Amino acid sequence: MTWEIVIGLEVHAQLSTSSKIFCGASTAFGAEPNTQADAVSIALPGVLPVLNKGAVERAIRFGLAVGAHIAPRSVFARKNYFYPDLPKGYQISQFDLPVVGNGQVVIHVPASGKAEAYEKVVRLTRAHLEEDAGKSLHEDFHGMTGIDLNRAGTPLLEIVSEPDMRSADEAVAYAKALHTLVQWIGICDGNMQEGSFRCDVNVSVRRPGAPLGTRREIKNLNSFKFMQQAIDYEVQWQVDTLVNGGAIHQATVLFNPDTGETRSMRSKEEAHDYRYFPDPDLLPLDISEEWKEQIRATLPELPQAKQARYVNELGLSAYDASILTASREMAGFFETALHILLPSPQSSPASGRGSERENQSSISAKLCANWIMGEVNAQLNRDGLDMTQCPISAQQLGGILQRIADNTISNSGAKEVFRAMWVEGGEADAIIEAKGLKQVSDSGAIEALVDEIIAANADKVTEYRSGKDKLFGFFVGIAMKASKGKANPAQLNEVLKRKLAG
Amino acid sequence: MFLDNADVRKVARLARLAMNETEIEAARLQLSGIFTLIAEMQAVDTRGIAPMSHAQDLSQRLREDAVTETNQRELFQSLAPKYKGSPQVEAGLYLVPQVIE
Structure with a gap:
């Protein structure tokens, strides 16, 4: 019993x-x-x-x-x-x-x-x-x-x-x-x-x-x-x-x-x-x-209300929402970074574009949440700091996320920017420039790169075309390497797929 | 009739009052007198009357949250109970007989 x-x-x-x-x-x-x-x-x-x-x-x-x-x-x-x-x-x-x-x-x-x-x-x-x-x-x-x-x-x-x-x-x-x-x-x-x-x-x-x-x-x-x-x-x-x-x-x-x-x-x-x-x-x-009533007017938005808003309006999971509202500092950090990524979430979109806007805010919120709960928290823990002592401001993080969102840098490039910023400070754009992390999104350049790879690996191309699909990863790998990691991954995939199909 | 001597002894112990049997008997009579008064008051119809917690029907005045006191430790500690002529204080603490938990 x-x-x-x-x-x-x-x-x-x-x-x-x-x-x-x-x-x-x-x-x-x-x-x-x-x-x-x-x-x-x-x-x-x-x-x-x-x-x-x-x-x-x-x-x-x-x-x-x-x-x-x-x-x-x-x-x-x-x-x-x-x-x-x-x-x-x-x-x-x-x-x-x-x-x-x-x-x-x-x-x-x-x-x-x-x-x-x-x-x-x-x-x-x-x-x-x-x-x-x-x-x-x-x-x-x-x-x-x-x-x-x-x-x-x-x-x-x-x-x-x-x-x-x-x-x-x-x-x-x-x-x-x-x-x-x-x-x-x-x-x-x-x-x-x-x-x-x-x-x-x-x-x-x-x-x-x-x-x-x-x-x-x-x-x-x-x-x-x-x-x-x-x-x-x-x-x-x-x-x-x-x-x-x-x-x-x-x-x-x-x-x-x-x-x-x-x-x-x-x-x-x-x-x-x-x-x-x-x-x-x-x-x-x-x-x-x-x-x-005077006191009520000075109360901030409460954790429970914030969690509901994050779930209903931003499409975050209940788990993410509860982590992000673990403290007011954490929630403030998230909202400031998200605001940089999505400057005016309240502006009502033109008719028919509501769901697109919603989708965009949900993607941005998830990106923001993942970075704060992932990179930021992990680095804070490693350095034994709390959110109020974070060496990177929400604005600075927003700057990095903006460059992920507009495809200027890849996710791994962003992590490099983050690490440099943590130690030395600075703004995302300047770090991207200094470290040459800008990814190649010029379709002409990517097409030329893919053409070269296809020409240099004729035997593998033949195998791929005869049904060995698994080789796709191999092509992505060498193409990325050839671009020194700077090729826009989504674009590279698309061009590779098209050209390998013959 | 309201209280017996055991009740008085219990209350005296809770209040840390040392009382002998004569004092306990006297206190029992006095306290019982208060209970008699309360019994008379119980007879009054108080329906619809909000109980008061204070004899004056006023409301508590509040003080702004500000530090207004300065450190007067030396003055206060010079007044502490003395043992062999000196106040029972040490390292800024008031000394009391050991409390055993």
């Missing part, structure tokens, strides 16, 4: 404000300990929180991007617990009235093994604003713990999903989609090493159709690879436990990347009794329809 895996995620995205959520201390990462811990951050008596407009704006931006309900009135609550890196003795969070309600994210689950790639909708329960805690440093300070409160009060958006995921692959695809989205709409820098995007994963297993099993929560995963490993291990552990007649107890576990295991944290029974109540220091947060 099989088991069904049920997964829900809680993601903490650190919002990219300059100051903290309830005070004017800086949120910059990596400062000397406690130099950004002001009177509010360290909870001196008598201080009061004042809510950061930038944090609220970012929460609204997120809500709009996932088609969620934005609460016209939401409330901040105190979540009470004692820990030294939480000097107030409570965290200001939101409880029953969060700023963002029901939304959804479309995820693309990649093909794996025999399973094909597919799309799925993951529902969001809510997203709420809260403050981060400080950091405890457990290295030995004479048997004491060191506390750094620079991070205390950093704004977080906690994004909670429904338990809609059914495999580790789906959970990772969802986390990646959110990770792309928060950066895309400019609310979080997405830096997982610095803890700007942290995932808690709730995992349970059940027999198909049975009620939900008891879940265990894997805390604080900060890499997609660890998330995959942690879920795989946890699922196996839960199934083994149940098969062996054991029971699962609700618990919080930590993943150890060194052993690949998940282990239960020791926690007291009442640890989850947070006694939430509305924070009397903060009034309700009102969000007007007008403010919401």
Whole structure:
């Protein structure tokens, strides 16, 4: 009998404000300990929180991007617990009235093994604003713990999903989609090493159709690879436990990347009794329809909409479209390069030429996509760079592609231009000129070349004409070589075919 | 009748309050008084009235996102709890009794 895996995620995205959520201390990462811990951050008596407009704006931006309900009135609550890196003795969070309600994210689950790639909708329960805690440093300070409160009060958006995921692959695809989205709409820098995007994963297993099993929560995963490993291990552990007649107890576990295991944290029974109540220091947060619409007007075209457009208008595959929208930089690069290749995709063509124009844009889009996903990505990976550090601009790449499209250079010539441009910079036309890569498209010259080859290889021509079709490749090879690789391949093929036919 | 001493002990532990049995009994009576008041309020018909989360019917004022605080670590750390006359700080950190997970 099989088991069904049920997964829900809680993601903490650190919002990219300059100051903290309830005070004017800086949120910059990596400062000397406690130099950004002001009177509010360290909870001196008598201080009061004042809510950061930038944090609220970012929460609204997120809500709009996932088609969620934005609460016209939401409330901040105190979540009470004692820990030294939480000097107030409570965290200001939101409880029953969060700023963002029901939304959804479309995820693309990649093909794996025999399973094909597919799309799925993951529902969001809510997203709420809260403050981060400080950091405890457990290295030995004479048997004491060191506390750094620079991070205390950093704004977080906690994004909670429904338990809609059914495999580790789906959970990772969802986390990646959110990770792309928060950066895309400019609310979080997405830096997982610095803890700007942290995932808690709730995992349970059940027999198909049975009620939900008891879940265990894997805390604080900060890499997609660890998330995959942690879920795989946890699922196996839960199934083994149940098969062996054991029971699962609700618990919080930590993943150890060194052993690949998940282990239960020791926690007291009442640890989850947070006694939430509305924070009397903060009034309700009102969000007007007008403010919401102002923010909506500044949202960029979202990855999901771009993907649909790339597929429907440009004829790209869903796979290509999802790769090209992996980041806003990548999509911007693609669109700029494509614009150079197809200067005015919006101009409506004369009647009867619509499909031709469509066909042309589809061919150009595919050429552009292949180059970005192929040459550009491969070279970026080799050099350990990301898209923002690409030494070739989209305009420069567009210049190369233009010369492929108008048959000035062959595909292999284009790769040579690309390599030279990567290292030395420069414009496509100048490199083509300097390296003599312009291909011969002069039909007279190609005909003369073919005539010479036919004359010099009379025996092979006879064989070919008597039915040995395979020799065609041989003729293409020597003709190309004779032209020093510069003959226009399509033209050469056409002339060869015609002349060899006799 | 609303609360027993075990409830009070639990809440006291969650709030990290050390209370002896006399104090627990006194707290139980006081807290039960609050519950009695709540029970009286339950009798009021509140249908159609939106619950308030704050005693004042106002809306939260927002602050522009700007850094306005400067580094006052030395001042704040000079106020940290002292041990043998000196504040419990080291390498810029506040020191607290070890937390064992």
